[in-house]
Amino acid sequence: MVVAGIDIGAITTKVVLMNEQKIESYVVIKSRVGINQNARECFEQVLQNSGYQRKEVTSIVATGYGRINVPFAHKCITEITCHAKGAYWLNPAVRTIIDIGGQDSKVISISESGQVIDFMMNDKCAAGTGRFLEVMAQALEVALEDLGDLSLQSKKKVHISSMCTVFAESEVISLIADGYRKEDIIRGLHEAITNRIYSMVVRLPITDVIALTGGVAKNRGIILSFKKKIKKKLYLPPEPQIVGAIGAALLAHDLAK
Amino acid sequence: MGNIINSDLKDRIIISLAQSSFTYKLIRKVGSYYFRKSDSSFLFWLNFYTRQLEIAYQQKKPVVWASIFTPSELLYALDLIPLYPEMISASVASLNLADYFIETAESNFYSPDLCSFYRVASGMSLKNCLPRPDMVISTSLLCDGSVKFFQNVSRYYGCDYYLIDPPYERNQGSRKYLVNELKKLVQWVSKRTNEQFSSIKLRKALELANQSTLLIKKINQIREKVPAPLSGWNALAYQLYMYFASLGSRDGLNFYELLAREVKNNAIQDKGVVERECIRILWLHQLRPYYPNIIWQIMLDYKAVIAFEEINQVFWLEYDLTQPFSGLADKILANPGAGSLSRRISSIENLIKKYKIDGVIHFNQRGCRQSCGGASMIKDYLKAKGIPMFILDGDGIDKRNYSEGQTRTRLEAFFEILSQNR
Numbered sequence: 001m002v003v004a005g006i007d008i009g010a011i012t013t014k015v016v017l018m019n020e021q022k023i024e025s026y027v028v029i030k031s032r033v034g035i036n037q038n039a040r041e042c043f044e045q046v047l048q049n050s051g052y053q054r055k056e057v058t059s060i061v062a063t064g065y066g067r068i069n070v071p072f073a074h075k076c077i078t079e080i081t082c083h084a085k086g087a088y089w090l091n092p093a094v095r096t097i098i099d100i101g102g103q104d105s106k107v108i109s110i111s112e113s114g115q116v117i118d119f120m121m122n123d124k125c126a127a128g129t130g131r132f133l134e135v136m137a138q139a140l141e142v143a144l145e146d147l148g149d150l151s152l153q154s155k156k157k158v159h160i161s162s163m164c165t166v167f168a169e170s171e172v173i174s175l176i177a178d179g180y181r182k183e184d185i186i187r188g189l190h191e192a193i194t195n196r197i198y199s200m201v202v203r204l205p206i207t208d209v210i211a212l213t214g215g216v217a218k219n220r221g222i223i224l225s226f227k228k229k230i231k232k233k234l235y236l237p238p239e240p241q242i243v244g245a246i247g248a249a250l251l252a253h254d255l256a257k
Numbered sequence: 258m259g260n261i262i263n264s265d266l267k268d269r270i271i272i273s274l275a276q277s278s279f280t281y282k283l284i285r286k287v288g289s290y291y292f293r294k295s296d297s298s299f300l301f302w303l304n305f306y307t308r309q310l311e312i313a314y315q316q317k318k319p320v321v322w323a324s325i326f327t328p329s330e331l332l333y334a335l336d337l338i339p340l341y342p343e344m345i346s347a348s349v350a351s352l353n354l355a356d357y358f359i360e361t362a363e364s365n366f367y368s369p370d371l372c373s374f375y376r377v378a379s380g381m382s383l384k385n386c387l388p389r390p391d392m393v394i395s396t397s398l399l400c401d402g403s404v405k406f407f408q409n410v411s412r413y414y415g416c417d418y419y420l421i422d423p424p425y426e427r428n429q430g431s432r433k434y435l436v437n438e439l440k441k442l443v444q445w446v447s448k449r450t451n452e453q454f455s456s457i458k459l460r461k462a463l464e465l466a467n468q469s470t471l472l473i474k475k476i477n478q479i480r481e482k483v484p485a486p487l488s489g490w491n492a493l494a495y496q497l498y499m500y501f502a503s504l505g506s507r508d509g510l511n512f513y514e515l516l517a518r519e520v521k522n523n524a525i526q527d528k529g530v531v532e533r534e535c536i537r538i539l540w541l542h543q544l545r546p547y548y549p550n551i552i553w554q555i556m557l558d559y560k561a562v563i564a565f566e567e568i569n570q571v572f573w574l575e576y577d578l579t580q581p582f583s584g585l586a587d588k589i590l591a592n593p594g595a596g597s598l599s600r601r602i603s604s605i606e607n608l609i610k611k612y613k614i615d616g617v618i619h620f621n622q623r624g625c626r627q628s629c630g631g632a633s634m635i636k637d638y639l640k641a642k643g644i645p646m647f648i649l650d651g652d653g654i655d656k657r658n659y660s661e662g663q664t665r666t667r668l669e670a671f672f673e674i675l676s677q678n679r
Contacts, residue, residue: 065662080670104663116674118640121667123650203633 001256002052003059005248006039006073007082008066011102011130012215015042016245017050017057021089021253025050026242035066043072059256061248065103077251079244080108080119086247087211088114091235095207098197098226099243100216102130105197109204120200127163128196130216135165136189139172140182147186151221154187163196187221194225201230211235213243268384271357275386276314281307298516302495305508306348313338313388319450320388322410324395324403325543326592327421328585330505330576331439332394334462335446335454340388342378342410343403344498349377350547350654351494358384359655372624373654375406382413390414392449394442396421399594401627419445427590435586456581462505463576463584469504472513474571479520480564481611484529485537487520489563490553493545500569529562536561536675539608541619541635542628543568543594548656551665552649559672565612567593567605598631602638609644616675617646622653645678647671 002024007014009031016026027046032038039062047054062073063082070076079099087097088110097108105128106121126132137144158180162168168189175185193216201210210232216222217240227234237243274280288303313320321337323329325344332339349355355373358380363369367379381387393416395407404420411418419442424431447454480487496516503509522528538556540563546552556562572591576584589595593604608614617639621629636646649667652658 065666068665078666078670078673080666081673104666115677116670118645118674119670121663 001058001253002056003249003252003256004043004046004057004061005082005245005250005252006043006060006062006064006067006070007079007242007245007248008035008039008062008064008070009102009215009244010065010104011134012241013038013042013064013066014242014245015039015046016242016249017046017052018246018249018253019052021250023246023249024052026239026245028241031066035069036071039066039070040072059252061252061255063244063248074252075255077248080106081116082244082247082251083213084108084110084114084116084247085250086243086245087213087235087237089246089250090237090243091209091211093209094211094235096201096204096210097243098201098210098212100128100130100193100197100212100214100222102134102215105129105200105214105216107197107200107204109207118204120203122196122200125163126165127168128193130214132165132168132193133189133216133219135169136172136186139169140176140185142182142186145218147190148218148220148222150183151186151190152224154181154183156181156184157191158184158188160185160188160192163192168192187225190219190221190225191229193222194229198229206230206232209233209235211237211243213237213240215241217241272385275381275384278311278314281311296515296519298512298519299491299495301508301512301515302499305503305512306495306498309338309340309502310345310388313340316388316391319391322390322393322407324398324400324407325501326396326398326400326403326589327394328504328588329502329509330462330466331442331459331585333465333505334459335443336450336452336458337392337446339502340390341498341502342381342387342406343374344501345381345387346374346377346654347494347498347544347547349381350656351549353548355548355654355656358386359657369655372400372402372406372622373652373658374624375402377654378406379409382410390416392416392446393418394421394446395419396423396589398423398589398592399627400625402624417445417449421589423589423595425596427596431590432583432586435589436582439582439585459581460578463578463581465507465510466504467575469509469513470571470573470575472510472517473500473569476513476517476520477565477569477571479517479524481613482524483537483613484527484531484534485562485564486523486528486530488530489538489540489566490545490556492563492569493540493543493566494547497543497568531557531560531562533560534562535559535679536615536672537564537613538562539564539605539612539614539617540566541605541617541632542622542625544622544625544653545620546651546653546656546659548654548659550656550659551661552668555665555668555672559669559676561672561675563618564614565608567608570604570608572604594628598634601631602635605635605639606642609639614644615678616671617644618671619646619648620653621648621650623651623655623658624653645671645674
């Protein structure tokens with residue numbers, strides 16, 4: 001049975017195509033304004049890559065903030081449930097998921113059978129999200145993808161006190177003007193994000209194993225910062241950005257059964 | 258310049274409309290036509306609410322601005338026209354008009370951190386869109402923001418303010434102290450109205466309140482039935498208004514007679530609020546968002562219903578008409594939200610059992626610090642008992658603190674958890 005999961009995030013759109021619970025193909029593209037069009041393009045691309053026809057896909061589940069705007073999906077399910085499903089499928093030892101997406105970050109607690117027990121999400125500001133790092137990368141004039149490696153070269157800790165994206169941007173600019181090294185500032189930013197998310201993590205039971213998902217989980221500086229802070233086994237999926245879409249595809253499979 | 262003229266004109270129109278009897282008559286006329294298919298209890302409320310505002314503008318009797326936890330029974334016994342600014346703010350928000358008054362308040366140095374119910378009421382005062390109070394009475398019960406707000410109101414209008422400040426513990430000493438405070442309040446009002454206090458009127462008001470309370474108890478008992486015969490979403494709106502503003506009045510009794518009939522009829526016909534009801538929710542905290550929002554629609558999508566809400570409990574005893582002040586004092590002290598959090602938790606547990614609750618939603622209204630502060634502890638307690646609880650951060654009035662997408666994701670995820678548990 002061929003199924004698809006579509007995760008419409010604030011920054012990226014992800015589609016995963018599965019056949020009998022095996023990933024056939026996946027695509028990650030930048031999200032643009034027209035959610036429906038975006039989803040269609042991404043879906044077409046994944047079909048092209050896998051060689052399947054549209055009619056062969058029996059069930060589609062949409063997730064992510066744009067989920068309600070995908071008319072060709074059979075069902076919408078929240079990213080909380082989808083991330084839980086995806087992470088548990090990838091590693092059944094996972095009991096906590098920290099997902100840091102473009103627009104929000106969430107901590108999900110799951111049971112031994114993989115069901116969501118509880119979850120926490122950031123409040124409505126961008127602190128502790130991918131968007132926060134994007135803005136900071138612009139202020140520092142470095143590529144977003146380079147933030148992780150640069151922070152690993154840090155020699156000195158710089159404390160970032162503002163978590164408001166606008167204020168933190170000004171703080172970063174002031175630190176640059178004061179002669180602080182970019183590498184140290186970036187490390188400070190990563191630690192600020194980690195601390196912010198950690199305050200949500202401790203509201204739920206902290207268990208082994210914790211999965212780190214979402215685009216920000218590709219940042220090696222963030223991974224290191226979390227490892228130091230949480231002191232628990234971290235599970236890093238091979239492609240952390242598509243965990244929600246995998247979960248959506250698995251749920252599409254359950255739906256079609 | 259053009260903007261100034263426009264904004265002056267807008268102000269003048271709004272003030273004229275707010276102060277004109279014609280407006281309230283028109284609302285009643287249009288409302289009763291527009292909502293002709295609605296429940297008769299709703300139409301009764303609309304009539305009651307607009308009449309109260311209209312009478313307050315006519316100032317035939319002294320107008321008192323009171324906080325919602327001030328016992329209305331006593332205000333009716335004292336022959337005052339009570340106005341509850343918090344609830345007026347809620348109705349303004351439901352008409353999507355709160356922004357205008359919030360802007361007014363904030364541009365006059367009211368902090369955005371102040372509870373939005375009070376920001377709207379302050380903005381309405383500043384725009385002269387509320388009937389002037391002759392006196393102000395509030396309690397510090399549950400709501401910590403109310404004390405400063407009502408004190409400020411009294412200063413703004415140049416009228417006197419009486420604060421009922423109940424003790425933390427519910428014991429004999431507290432009761433004695435509060436009885437004394439209530440008796441002092443009666444003298445305080447009499448001095449300002451030049452009217453002799455009538456113990457007959459007090460007994461009458463308490464008798465009416467007893468009759469209404471009996472009906473509320475009956476309604477609450479019928480509400481234990483599955484499917485839920487009454488919408489908790491409405492119970493948090495106009496029914497809540499009557500719960501705070503009508504006890505002790507003939508109108509209150511008439512309202513609850515109507516409501517009891519409606520609920521009973523629904524129960525007899527097995528008519529639920531939601532078709533094929535799947536999820537029963539207990540709504541914690543006394544408020545909900547009053548501006549247009551998607552919460553109710555999401556509940557309908559998941560076949561979820563607010564089976565009961567914490568605020569509509571009857572936690573006080575029938576008034577002993579021979580000891581009226583003692584009964585009133587005990588009503589204030591018996592509020593499960595007051596005192597130790599364990600009292601509130603025990604009442605919540607009781608409601609969960611009684612109303613066969615699947616999950617609990619605690620609406621964290623930003624301005625209600627005393628309630629939000631305990632939400633996590635309640636959640637931890639219920640979690641240990643295996644009852645899922647979701648804390649919905651939000652604002653009852655200020656829609657700038659509402660994000661549709663985030664509310665949808667959080668609520669849907671909670672309903673997904675509840676659905677998987679079934």
